[in-house]
Amino acid sequence: MKTILKTENITKFFYSPVEFKALNNIAFEVQQGEFLSIIGKSGCGKSTLLYMLSTMDTEYEGRIYLDEQLLTGLKQDKLARLRNSSIGFVFQFHYLLPEFSCLKNIMIPALKLGKYSREEIEFRAYEKLKLLELEEQALKPASKLSGGQQQRIAIARALINEPKIIMCDEPTGNLDSKNSKIVLDIFKQISKDFNQTIITVTHDIDFAKASDRVIEMQDGEIINQNLKF
């Protein structure tokens, strides 16, 4: 087993409208290939934590390591490159680019990375579409798909650069139970088959039950590193 993500005493303050400690001494580790859920009441700081782990928020105390590399203190451009190559995102909303086809949406992060030729990237994007059973939708504009399909396209996009970690903030929050189940199955599959790490914030109990480990948060602190149901 290999530690892919590690935090040391993460503390976060917000200063407006009033000074407020959103996170207090968050310390945990995530293993490679682990499917980790974070649960807790609304407002307890789950999203705030995720934004830090994902390098988008750099204003915090403490340290974060990704695959043994210290992220804390790196320059914005460097962090952008790391996000591009090593972290995939799925949000509650899909945030697909409406003018582009589904295929193009998936290809964009890979085109930015520039590791493969355009043809290779297109081929890989089709592979991801197949994985998510959406290859028929490839050339449709993203805006023409149903909500569940759009979220699956967003997942394919998060997977395209084969990131070390996929981070999700309530990925099924907008989906019906059928679509939620599809998304959950995909996540289980990629953590098992591809040994990719998944960290997901969720309110969905089924989702939490299916994951390898559940962290419970309350008022900006971790109150349970391995919640059992």
Add this chain to the structure above:
Amino acid sequence: MKLFEKKIHIGVDYEIAFTHISARKTQTFVVSLAVAIGIAAFIFLNSLVIGFNRSSDESFFKVMPHIRIFMDDKISMPLLQDDTDQYTSVIVNPKITNNSKKLINPEKIAEQLKSKEYVLTAAPWLNINLFYNNGISQLNGSSSGVNILEANTLFDIKSTMVEGDMNQLLSTPNGIILGVGIAENLNIRLNDNISIVSSLGIIKVMKVVGFFKTSNSVVDKTKSYINLSIAQQLMAQGPDYLTDIYIKIKNPNDAPKYISDLETLSGYNAESWQTANESAQATKKTRAVMMGSISFIILIVAAFTIYNIINMTVKQKLHDIAILKAQGFASKSVVKIFISEALIIGILGTIGGMMLGAFLIKILSKVYIGGDIGYFPIQVEPKIMLMGLFVGLLVTLIAGYIPARGAAKVDPISIFRN
């Protein structure tokens, strides 16, 4: 390998910009059109200024040289000069002294002037006032005593000749070339005789060897050319007597630079055409300021339309910007995307504007005004075209950069939270 990577990076940013633009073709067209009109107006107005200035300079250079060497009028001094403050001068009669205009040893000075590398021609010149008589008809006018070949290099007299042969003045000592207006008014034909009377009352009978016609009707009604020696005789002076030396230089705009050099060299006064033509210079400045400010205002409006559409795009695309940044697009990529969008519009508009401007200029240059101007004095100026291109792109970059920088500053977290 590194290079290859870089190339692909540029590619995807451009691709996004291009997709944004082509998703809103009508808007792009309208904004480009606004830019095109701005650039066309800029090119048109500035070409107009150049055209007018050139035409006024040209008409000026038909009668005046780039630089004129002359003896300035001297005011007579008190006869009894006292150096102390105790007494007042008693004999004072300030007036212009006689003989003041005479240049001493002019041929030698002219030779010296010609040796300067920036001087193309230095022509001895004797301007006199006279009357033209034919029978009982009499006309007031002026004549230039010249070497006609030198005069021709200055004023291209040959091209203005409508009848007769300019070179005949060389073989006809008492020949005269008349403006067509004089010939008409006095009813004179080629090879007729005409008598002229100088201000000293000296009369000469001259043989008409040719007529010239300039675009200036006043010149045509008063002006003539005669041989220098005849002019000197009319002033009852010897072969040393001149009023001016007319100088043509390589670049007329440099004239003021050479004045002090020429004054030292000749020992007389030198005057540039810019000084001699001060009122026209003031008109030029007024024209430049006027057209400059109009085209500036139009450009500001064009810039604002670009700013506006890019700003609007950024506002509408906050989600897209947030997700792109989350996926690892750096701030400079985001800037590049929106600057590229501005540039696509700006390049379309600028090229359209250059074509529209050239088209307007072509049309206007075919309009005949008549009089001393002839065709409307405007033509396609390559320099202004390039300036239009440069200004168009500069304005686009500035107008695009401001909202693009705003886009790069978008904080994705604040977008995702909502």
